[in-house]
Amino acid sequence: MIAFGEGSLAVAVSAVDRDSAIRASGELLVASGRATPDYIDQMLAAVEEFGPYIVIAPGIALAHARPSRSVIETGLSLAVLAEPIEFGSHNDPVRLVFGLAAVDHEGHIEVLAALAERLSDEDFVNSLLNASTNDELGHLLLGETAQ
Amino acid sequence: MRIVAVCGMGIGTSVLLKMNAEKVLKTLGIEATVEACDVATARRSAETANIVLTTPELVESLKGLPAEIISIDHFFDLHELNEKLSKALL
Numbered sequence: 503m504i505a506f507g508e509g510s511l512a513v514a515v516s517a518v519d520r521d522s523a524i525r526a527s528g529e530l531l532v533a534s535g536r537a538t539p540d541y542i543d544q545m546l547a548a549v550e551e552f553g554p555y556i557v558i559a560p561g562i563a564l565a566h567a568r569p570s571r572s573v574i575e576t577g578l579s580l581a582v583l584a585e586p587i588e589f590g591s592h593n594d595p596v597r598l599v600f601g602l603a604a605v606d607h608e609g610h611i612e613v614l615a616a617l618a619e620r621l622s623d624e625d626f627v628n629s630l631l632n633a634s635t636n637d638e639l640g641h642l643l644l645g646e647t648a649q
Numbered sequence: 650m651r652i653v654a655v656c657g658m659g660i661g662t663s664v665l666l667k668m669n670a671e672k673v674l675k676t677l678g679i680e681a682t683v684e685a686c687d688v689a690t691a692r693r694s695a696e697t698a699n700i701v702l703t704t705p706e707l708v709e710s711l712k713g714l715p716a717e718i719i720s721i722d723h724f725f726d727l728h729e730l731n732e733k734l735s736k737a738l739l
Contacts, residue, residue: 552657552688553706558665559725568658568687592722604660607685614661615668622725 505613507534510579511639515599520554520589521546523581524565527601530579537603541572545601549589557591562621566602573603576610578617580639582630597631650681650738653695655703655711659687665724666702673730679738700737702730 510530517523528542544567549556557563579601586595600617604610620626626642633639654670656662663685670683686694688707691714695701698716705720712718719733 548658553704555656555662555704555706558662559723564661564665566658566661569660602661607659610660611664611668611685614664618665618668618725 505578505610505617506580506640506643507536507575507577510534510536510577510601511636511643512580513582513633513636513639514584515581516584517581517587517599520549520587520596523563523583523587523589523596523599524549524601526581526583527563527565527579527599530581531577531601531603534577534579536573536575536577536579538572538574541567541570541603544568544570544572554589554591557589557593557596559621560593561586561595561597562593562627563589563596563599564602565599566604569604569606573605576604576606576613578602578613580630580643582633582639598627650679650700651698652681652683652700652702653691653698653716654683654685655688655691655695655701655707656685657688657707659685659690662704662724663687666721666730669724669727669730670702670734673727673734677731677735677739679734700734 531537548567581599654663654666667683667685701716
């Protein structure tokens with residue numbers, strides 16, 4: 503499974519607040535064919551319901567909703583924000599917003615594990631933050647998590 | 650030993666928690682199964698669990714379960730998981 507589909511990555515994304523940052527990652531899931539626009543609303547409802555724990559590590563959010571009919575195929579997206587945004591988390595401010603859509607509770611675990619492994623490396627996180635084009639981002643991510 | 654990792658939706662944070670908890674348990678030499686689930690499932694599933702790992706935001710909604718509830722602030726921080734699991738299990 504290719505975790506990051508074509509069109510799922512974007513650098514220099516402008517967001518004004520938490521919701522627009524989440525929306526940006528959701529739009530990339532939609533653009534890359536992994537979810538329908540309804541899924542974006544579900545992502546926003548989820549953060550509203552459960553709070554900012556989706557900010558899983560300093561500066562990194564994993565925006566997602568439950569598996570639902572709005573998910574077309576399991577996949578990930580990444581919006582690198584132009585400016586850091588406060589999510590109300592102890593891991594604020596957020597610069598990397600990953601979007602996750604999953605068709606079930608199991609299928610994406612390996613992909614997520616591989617990504618998490620890489621995100622625990624500060625140099626890798628910095629290279630994502632410093633990527634200047636979407637292609638560069640793709641090169642960084644697809645080289646390692648696309649198996 | 651049965652451990653349940655809980656997050657709001659059961660597909661993101663709880664999966665990361667499960668993964669890192671398994672790593673830590675291995676280094677501690679503790680035999681345990683770790684499951685990831687969402688908060689609604691957890692209320693049933695965690696009835697028979699020894700430990701529940703979750704985020705600070707969800708601790709309140711899991712109160713009343715017989716399991717010991719451990720709140721984790723940094724899901725990638727194996728040190729924190731190690732410390733809290735050691736304290737609960739050793």
